[in-house]
Amino acid sequence: MNETAVPDFDREAHRSVRERTREMIEAGGRLIAIVARENDDGTMEMIYAFDREQRMEDIRFLILPEWEIDSVADLYKGALTLEREVVDLFGLHIKGVPPGIFLVEGKSPVAPLRKRKAPAPEGDVHG
């Protein structure tokens, strides 16, 4: 993807995910889910949803799909399953997290929850 084609956003925000997760856990937060979501401009929003004293709080940042982000699984063991799901269903890259929790390489669709571009109009196919 051409990085200049997407709107400006904080390109360093994802680097603090471990630090922010650690702070949240030390403050008594419990990681509930990691939600990935694709924007129309091609950026991905990552949402780390926490329960803190019976209230929902979250950590959010935008990334480009080809970036690699840090894993928080060593801070919170339950996060590994959540991260593997994101890797499988969105084809994102998380350091040290292998794909394959739900999908089988070579047999399953690749990144099935990513938005697909509309097919080219009929007659527009060359060759």
Added chain:
Amino acid sequence: MGRATTIPFGPQHAAFLEPLNVKLTLDEETVVGAVLNQGYNHRGMEYALSLDYRKSQYLVERVCGICSFHHSSAYCQGMESLYGIEVPVRAKLIRTIMMECQRLTSHLLALGHIAEAVGYENLFMQCFREREHVMMLVNRVSGNRVHYSMNVIGGVKRDLSPEAVKDVQATIRDLRPRLEELRRVFSRDSTLSKRTRGVGKLSRQAATEWGNVGPVSRASGIPRDIRQDGFAAYSMVEFKPVVREEGDSYARMMVRMDECLQAADIIEECLPLLEDGPVAVQVKGHPKGETFSRVEAPRGELFYYIRAKGTLGLERIKLRTPALMNVASLLAMLPGCQLADVPTITVSVDPCICCTDR
């Protein structure tokens, strides 16, 4: 250590109702390592649910046949918050009653399953006999045994008639002594005790680190129950989370047994609170915005993230099921146990693979 042996446990195994594979590394009869392989039941539910939010209020029940009503409650609750509407009190009470009925059917299934895993076939049958009374009750009330199809965005589409209220009262009244008898067997039977006490221990610290929820976390001493947040009509009834400290298979079994009696209490508390009134409000237009929604399903906290864009399709719907977190923590419970205890331990976390894989 002798020569390590690796054996597959599942995906098709007598102890499992659904496909799950645990690759076990053994030193003679002792488990020294375990790797989970899941995904056999992945159906792409998150994609399917995002296609049409109106159809999804029914499709969402098909994520799981054991906690179907909890799925639709979490979904409808989330959609209602996007619409900014308050559901009528009567609908909230009906949802609470039906959720507790489903907790009964789910926990009695799990208890029967544990009894079967330890080789106690007769107790398995007794659990399923009592479960059948609740299954027939929900069939009479909703018209369905598994997918009740009662929830709609804005409330419920089927009211409880005065006869249905009496039916619920009578069924729960008759069920209670039989649940107490089951509790006596589960808590005192020496065979069950030997097969479950001290087996598959999960410390409070480990349960916190693995993000366990529901009866599995409460059996490890974590007093967390999302019902205390007061969704549906839970703020109108009094209850305390059932918590035990042992963290073993016995504790997980007994938490579920005690929650069956607690479910009967909650249902009986809700029934007198039912007053005449509407059971649903109409919603207009397509929803827009983002919300988190949570309910306490039988296996624990069920989390939904919904982002709507003002069209029939949802921009994103994400489900984090309780089984997803609980199944992963088997990796903390299995090492050190005997091979013969693996079925008991895996079943004690009540693994719902339909929910886990979606």
